[in-house]
Amino acid sequence: MAAMTMLAERLRAVLGPSGVIADPAAMAPYLEEQRGLFHGRAALVARPASTAETAAVVALCAEHGVAIVPQGGNTGLVGGGVPFEHGGEIVLSMGRMIRVRAIDPANFTITVEAGCVLANVRAAADEAGCLFPLSLAAEGSCQIGGNLSTNAGGVAVLRWGNARDLVLGLEVVLPDGRVWNGLKGLRKDNTGYDLKHLFVGAEGTLGVITAAVLKLFPRPRDIETALVGVADLDHVLALFARARAASGDALGAFELIPRIGLELAVAHVPGCHDPFAGPHAHYVLIEATAPREALENLLSQAIEDGLAVDAVIADSLERRRALWRLREAVPEAQKREGASIKHDVSVPVSMVPEFLRRATKAIEAALPGVRVVAFGHVGDGNIHFNLTQPVGAEPKAFLARWEEMNRIVHDIVAGMGGSFSAEHGVGRLKKGELVHYGDPVGLDLMRRVKAALDPQGIMNPGKVL
Template identity: 60%
Template sequence: MDPFIRALIAVVGAERVLSDPADMAPYLTDWRGRYRGVARAVVCPESTGEVAAVVRLCAGHEVPIVPQGGNTGLCGGATPGADGEAIVLALGRLNRIRDIDADNNTIVVEAGCTLAAVQTAAVEAGRLFPLSLASEGSCTIGGNLSTNAGGVQVLRYGNTRELVLGLEAVLPDGRVWDGLRGLRKDNTGYDLKQLFIGAEGTLGVITAAVLKLYPAIHQRATAWVAVPDPVSAVHMLGLMRRHCGDRVTAFEIVGRSALDLVLAHIPGSRDPLLGRPEWSVLIELSDPAESADTRTLLEAALSHAVDEGLACDAVVANSLAQASALWALRENISEAQRLEGVSIKHDVSVPVSRIPDFLDRARQRLTQMWPDIRIVAFGHIGDGNLHYNLSKQAAEANAAFVGRTSEANRIVHDLVASLGGSISAEHGLGQLKRDEILRYKPAVEMELMRSIKRTLDPQGLMNPGKVLDVTVRAGRANEKI
């Protein structure tokens, strides 16, 4: 047996070191099936101490580490490379809720907890953890933190970064940094936790976090609304916030092509409106007050929107089941696209005011290049984050079309940059955009990021090939500048 594998077994036990190809296979492919890698082993620790011991062992043997949570990422950030040198550090067994402090409105959770488990624990304590993603049943808190996940309620509660008070992380040399402080004010130097949030495991392994909780929601109102165009959608967002204030929890835009894919591929899906509008928005209001009448408030705001020509038609959910059915249309778009086949995907953000400009100008430029292109556009219009995905109507044409990703990226990403936007809003960079980001980040910003990487991970062992174009190993340096 490989001495390194034997040493791993001594740390975590034979049953938690997978080296058989069949056992490792689920960990070596990303959710979309775009990236496939090779690993020396898959290691499944059960505690922070075991994670630290594994990391120390890898540092001593110069073995790269690919941290992995629920493996639901969309950019290949948790998939090992093809060289077979790395181990996959699967963190799903670190799944304990360590503490809930209802008076402090905090919960301490381990990185392998699913997002749904944290949401449930918060509800049982009479609180709300507001991060909400379509993959919440399988994605994990460690992955959410590592990619600074966004989701549908950023408009009211912010990205994951804004929901974290403290972290525990294993550093690349195996030391444990205990920063699990549930403080909202701590002005004692650099805010180190922010280095690890959004770093996709390239600076260390997040093992636990202190997360913010909020008052439980007692009243909700949900509506699916047809709008004339994206300009109307943006103006309607402003109207809703004027009339409803912070009760506007989510404001999602869905293009016709995105909804049609759901209707075609997801059993039980039904078009909520007649007339097949080209653009729709999904709106949710919520309020912690039991006496709140969010439905009446929503209906009154929608009436104003119709009067101002911002809304054409609407349906307001009459029950939790109806609200869930409306949300399922939005949340199943990614799954429907996966079932439809491969496509060129973009996760971009622009200032909310520039969303109509982006959608109009991108469509013009893309259809000029490919007249038969299908544009699947949807996303979180309330925070400027659009998922903008491209394919051909004929599924058999998409394999060749994906080969022209770089041309599509030039059109989409250059336009995003010209509008003051970002080419990665909430999915991270992973492998997918590691090189693409070099075109858009200032050189000084890239050098600062590389400097942080070299300082914390001088051996270059933490999730190599992701986020940054840096590969540094002990005893030798091979850095792409």
């Protein structure tokens, strides 16, 4: 206790009074993750405003042997960014490190501090006439440091890749307080190990990302969006291959919505309307940065060949937003329909139809009446395989079967060479799954990397590994 009081005093001396929060009410938002699954305690919240201050905080914690939980926008849903219940850790919030350090339109790069909110990075790129393509529903509050630490994907992975593909350089405070300056804006640099990729997806267990050089792109001239009704899952796959080719590999998104997802969205979420005259078994939302004519030709040919049943192409920004609303409303609609058990998994794209058939059959056999709402980034092989409780079921009893449902779905995923965590990371929620499904040699390597960089074990301990 005395040691913690001393640490708090030393942190105040470094960060000033506004850089340390110790008041329980003011700390509360930093201690709970938004789904309410994890609620921790902390000795204090440190809020550095610069890399030097971050390094000083980490060095002091290392000296005092106090564990650190890095936190960005706290939108992660797996408990990675909130402290444990014992209260002996500090939260290191990056929310004051919000400077755009540089934009180089000729190099197509932007250098930002880790606490920059994703939407602000996108806006800064836009102001410079460029595109920063990382985009996801939490972009109004998640931070670039958190996006990189969880290797976020979002709705544009197909065209531009996930966070890992969008980073050229990093600045990181290591667990001993040293600063690694890897802030290079190079597309070619073959000088040994690519250290930045150790920190991407590490969920704050290897160091604190303080800044990043990110890739920018020219703003696309044409963006066309269509919703396509499809009768058969195999046709979804065939349509995907065709759409990639027909658009000159310029698909921005290829998202699956099942009939039940659309029905729930229309029933529960204001502003959602079924644009078709009749129902279809599956819907695919296609976005392409290609001329409209290319999309029109693709879809009319697909209908002619029986791969698609019907299609609508958005003819205005409003219509485009309305089509996206249908896709984005699915999780919200599911919430209003009762309890959900969620799986955020990936398999090779070619196996998506087979995965959906097998997993649906197995789940429906294990839990009669359950409603499978499987939707998402099918073009990335990433499906939100969500289960909505049977009509009239007791939510608590349904949720009690979470682990059992996980095992059924994740076993099928593992058998197909897939991943039980395609988004969000591992955090605390999926640690057991990593031990269960992780390759033993791979896990051993991860533990060795962790021990080499963080021998004291103070950087977000108990998360991931």
